[in-house]
Amino acid sequence: MPRIPAVTPADAGPLVKMAYKYAAKQYGEVPEPFAVSAHHPKLFVASAMHELAAQKASTTLPANVRELAVYRVAWTIGCSWCVDFGTMLQRLDGLDVDRLKEIGNYAESSLYTDDEKAAIAYADAMTGDVHGESGVTDEQVADLARRFGNNGVVELTYQIGLENMRARVNSALGITDQGFSTDACRVPWADDTVTG
Structure with missing residues (x-):
């Protein structure tokens, strides 16, 4: 469990909910760092935009x-x-x-x-x-x-x-592995006994 709990979809604003849907579609589950950073919506948006821009711009190296x-x-x-x-x-x-x-x-x-x-x-x-x-x-x-x-x-x-x-x-922030490498992703806002 992270040191700051994840923001659940029920507690998220419309923009964060939309980002959650995109991330779940892209990666199979919402990445826990997203769900924790959603406590600060402005930094959440800035971080998400930065990650997408950096990913799209990084095309020089193999x-x-x-x-x-x-x-x-x-x-x-x-x-x-x-x-x-x-x-x-x-x-x-x-x-x-x-x-x-x-x-x-x-x-x-x-x-x-x-x-x-x-x-x-x-x-x-x-x-x-x-x-x-x-x-x-x-x-x-x-x-x-x-x-x-x-x-x-x-x-x-x-x-x-x-x-x-x-x-x-x-x-x-105490964010630990979520199971992406094994395709057994933990849902960020579920307790540790539940897997997605």
């Missing part, structure tokens, strides 16, 4: 590179909701989710390409330690620019930064 870097951030921070949702997104993109088991040992794993390893290492450098200190170097950014172009580096940086925000917000 999906596998972008999604693995984002997944690594979620895994590093320990956001079980983001790991769960990220696994589903990779599966829906037709990516090999079995290799996610090797994400902790990606540098030595033969399951990841050199481009993927470079993006994951960048995610680690950007995410920093628990004090938020970045370990990004000029050489690392230059290498990524050779691989993906300047626009690819900007997209990768943006997506990693965005996932840092998502994962830290979800972790702080």
